[in-house]
Amino acid sequence: MNKLNINRELSLVAIPDTVLLPGKSVTIKISKEIGNRFYKKIVQDDFYGVALALKEGVSGDLYGEDDLYHVGTLIKIEDTKILKNDYQFVIDVIDRVEAKEFIKDGTDYKIKYDFISDIIDLDSKNQKEMISYIKTLVSEISQNFRGAEVYVEYVNGLDDISDIISYLFPFMNLSFRERQEFLEIRSLRRKSLRFLDILIEQKESIKFQMEMTAKFNEKINKSYRENILRQQLKSIQEELNEVEGTPSKKKKDYRELIEAANMPEDVKEIAMDEVNKLERQGANSSEGNVIENYLNLLTSLPWGKSEIRDIDIKAARKILDDEHYGLEKVKDRIIQHLTVMKLKQNKQGSILLLVGPPGTGKTSLGKSIAKALQRKYVRISLGGVRDEAEIRGHRRTYIGALPGRIIQGMKRAGEKNPVFILDEIDKLIESGNGDPASALLEVLDPEQNNTFSDHYLEVPYDLSDVLFIATANSLRDIPGPLRDRMEIIDISSYTTYEKFHITKEHLLPLVLEEHGLNSNQLQIQDEALKTIIEKYTREAGVRGVKRKLSEVARVAAEKIVLNEVKLPYVVKEDMLIDILGNQFMEYDMAAKSNAPGVVTGLAWTPVGGDILFIEGALMPGSGQLILTGQLGDVMKESARISQSLIRSRLALSLKNIEFNKNDLHIHVPAGAIPKDGPSAGVALFTTIASLVTGHRVDPKMAMTGEISLRGAVLPVGGIKEKVLAAHRSGIKRIILPKDNERDLMDIPKDVRDELQFILVETVEDVIKETIGIELPKPAVLDMVTNVSSGASV
Incomplete structure (x- = not known):
């Protein structure tokens, strides 16, 4: 055929997962919808077209120039059959071509192309030797297959190396990428050597498969013989009336279960040993039950490789957002x-x-993660x-x-x-x-x-x-x-605002479902929800809120079943006392006024933040420091340091107080609860200062922080939980160590906006902000600070 008579601008035929080699006729089937488009394009150019392979993972309907390999083949449709559900085309693969230009043709492309010829860099002598090698390998491979003599005879009749490669290539077990790479080789020498490598790989692969098949058949034969012997043993036992509990059936089941469990080989060997041991047990052996329980565990555990499911990050984010309000950082x-x-x-x-x-x-959150990961x-x-x-x-x-x-x-x-x-x-x-x-x-x-x-x-x-x-x-x-x-x-405590949204969007629908109700039967007004949160619960989480909602749902369910109310039953704020009883006693709320020596401190507990009141009393005695309220060693040390700091800082102002003739009693209420931790120093110091000076401390002020003997206020942990507890309890001002300023960013903005934060560095700052006495900082404090920072004194 004269290649010059073929139009050099032909329609593109995009073929997925298939590489066509010149010199062959192939038959392909295409669905009717795509087949119609395919036929209409080809018929315009006397049934000629350029076939290019689509790259891996590209759709056969939506593709661009970059989604196609640019080396393909010139094809011609030789025959067309319209079947029931698809087209059948017989295609003659003419020659190798390279796409030079893609021209948009509606939704498809026209291709300007050039023919590609092999670079003949292999002389005739080397070509003959290469052909001889290939024919020898083909003959050796064919010995493993029946009926291959016809193909070998045909190959032996070919004298052109390109014809031999074109004939044998479709039979090679190669990946799509390897076939495309082979098509693009332009050197006859490289192409011949690569094809020789492929044949050698195929030969070794077939040899290995044959060896594995032989071993497998040997194993199957052995298992077959064992099964026959077991059947015979079972028949003998039945004849002798010795089948008590069908142990032989269990043995057979265990072997099948072990094979199906995909255990590692070493575990499988141990399991088989246990099965053999079980088979040797007598009918009434106690060890048999132990072995059976062990085998039951081994065969029921998941051993094989787990299915790797792709993680959809956007879907995971949506699941977490839908099921959990707030907790953005988490x-x-x-x-x-x-x-x-x-x-x-x-x-x-x-x-x-x-x-x-x-x-x-x-x-x-763990359940949501499991759901997100499927x-x-x-x-x-x-x-x-x-x-x-x-x-x-x-x-x-x-x-x-x-x-x-x-x-x-x-x-x-x-x-x-x-x-x-x-x-x-x-x-x-x-x-x-x-x-x-x-x-x-x-x-x-x-x-x-x-x-x-x-x-x-x-x-x-x-x-x-x-x-x-x-x-x-x-x-x-x-x-x-x-x-x-x-x-x-x-995961920190929730704010009141967060609790409200969690209650309304998550807890209330859940409680209604658990009690067989719906929103057309029971509704709770927003103000009632806020009252439940603020006045019937005192917690960091929302577990208590759910319990209170369940109480409301039970009361409503009774009224609805007895037809005592009109639907929907709407719970309002003023109805809560009748349904839930009295509100919590506000013993942990900020008081309207405090006597001198009473200070509000902040504490962290495993169940969230809390406020605690520290009370002090001065009485005639011998200079003792009395501590009550189940205080731990750390808090006792803070109290002693506070007493020493008061005597050193306020010595001039307190000449009328003789510490050696007065006892100082510090008490932290709720004495049944042990208390300890390095964050009560500032509150203890302020308690003693308020007591000995007679100045009252603002009841709406709370404080946290540790102190050192040199008068420095040291940072503490749990700031967010403590601040949220103070906010719940009606505190308006909070004293914090200066070094804890960075922790304020973790506190929700709506809470920060309602509180005033006072940052202090020394006990002099604490005295100034709490009882209004301004003292000069002693020079020794600056000296110690310089020493601690490494400066020379």
Whole structure:
């Protein structure tokens, strides 16, 4: 054929996942819709076209110039058949071409192209040797297949290396990318050597497959013989009336279950040994039950590779936003963790630890993460666990032995990559039965939990695909080594504004559903919701609010069932006393006035922030300092430091007070509750200063901070929780250490706007702001400050 008679501007035929080689006729089937377009384009150019392959992952309908390989083939339609649901085309692949220009033609393209010829860089002698090598390899490969003699005879009759390659190439087991790369080779020498490499690879692959098939057949034959023998044994036992409980059937089932469980080879060998041991047990053997329980666990655990699901970050963000109001920093941190997991192909690295007061949504965040990842959700509670065997399991030699809670959780999950919640990890208890917190070290260490060892299981189990999320109320009770293996995410208390939205958007619909009600039957006005939050609950989270809503729902359900009210039953603010009873006693609210020596302090507790009143009394005595209210050692030290600072700073102003002849009594109410921590120094100092000077402290002022003997006010933790507690209790002004100024950014803006923050650096600043006495800072304080900063004195 004269190539010059063919139009050099032809229609594009985009072919997905297929590479056509010149010199062959191929038959392809195309759906009717695409086939119509294909036929209309080709018929315009005497049935000629340029076939270019679409790159991987590109749609066959939407593509551009960059989505196509530019080296393809010139084709011609030789025959067309219209079938029931598609077209069948017989295509003659004429020659190799390269697209030079893409011309837009409606929704398709016209292609300007040039023909590509092989660069003949292989002389005739080398060509003959290459042809001989190829024919020899084809002959060797054909010996593994019946009926291949016809193909070998045809290949032996060819003398052109390009014809041989074109004939054999469709039979090669190559990827789409490898076929396209081969098509683009322009050197005859490189093309021949590459084809020779392909043939050698195919030969070795076939040889390996044949060896594997032979071994597999040998194994199958052995299993077949064992099955026949078991059937014969069963028949003999039936004849002898010795089949009690069908043990042979169980043995057969266990072997099938082990094969289907995708266990690692070393575990599979141990399981098969146990099956063999079970088969040797007598009918009434007690050990048989132990072995059966062990095999039941082995075959029910997920062993195979877990399905890798793509993590949709936008969908995960939407789930977290829909199910949790507020907590923006927490949700950002979780999304960052999921993003890293997506980049690492779901490989689990760090372990998350959600720390916050009760009722702030730690466990429900774990459920939302599982939903976002489309994984199974498993939860175990560790509160009160005191036995190491609860984590690692018991030895199988013990009567009533069980696997640990981790392995039991994996069995319930049924897959290797669940979201595993370890609830209340801070409430583990060390006892004479071991330390369960130490047993968790291996579980929560990404470097070693791929070979977790359970005493009952006795084989290593891979936990590296599990996303562990631990929850705790406080970091104090978590041992340091365990805490270091987790990535900590702090969840702080909710503001009243946040509680209102959580209650209205999440808790109320949930309570209605739990009580069989709907919004057409029961409605609670916004003002009533706010009153429940502010005057019937005192908490960092929203668990108490849910309990109160449940009380309202129960009362409403009774009235609705008895037809005592008209629907919808609307609960208003003034109805709450009749439904819920009296409001909380406001003992923890700021008073209207305080006597001298009474100061409001701020405290952090595992259940959120709180305010506490510190009271002082001066009485005749011998100069003793009396401390009551179950104060810990740290608070006792702060009280003694405060007494020394008062005597040193106010010595000139208090000449009429003889400390050696008066006792000082400091009391912190709620004496049944132990109190300790390095944040009450400022409040204790102010209590003594107010008492000895007779000046009252503003009841709407609260304070936190530690003091040193040199009079410096030191920073403390838990600022956000303390400030939110003060806001709930009606405090208007808060004294904070100057170094805690950066922590104010963590406090919601609506709370910050309603409070006045006073930042102090020394006890002189505290005295000035609390009791209005302005004292000069002693020179010794500056000297000590310079020494502490490394300056010479």
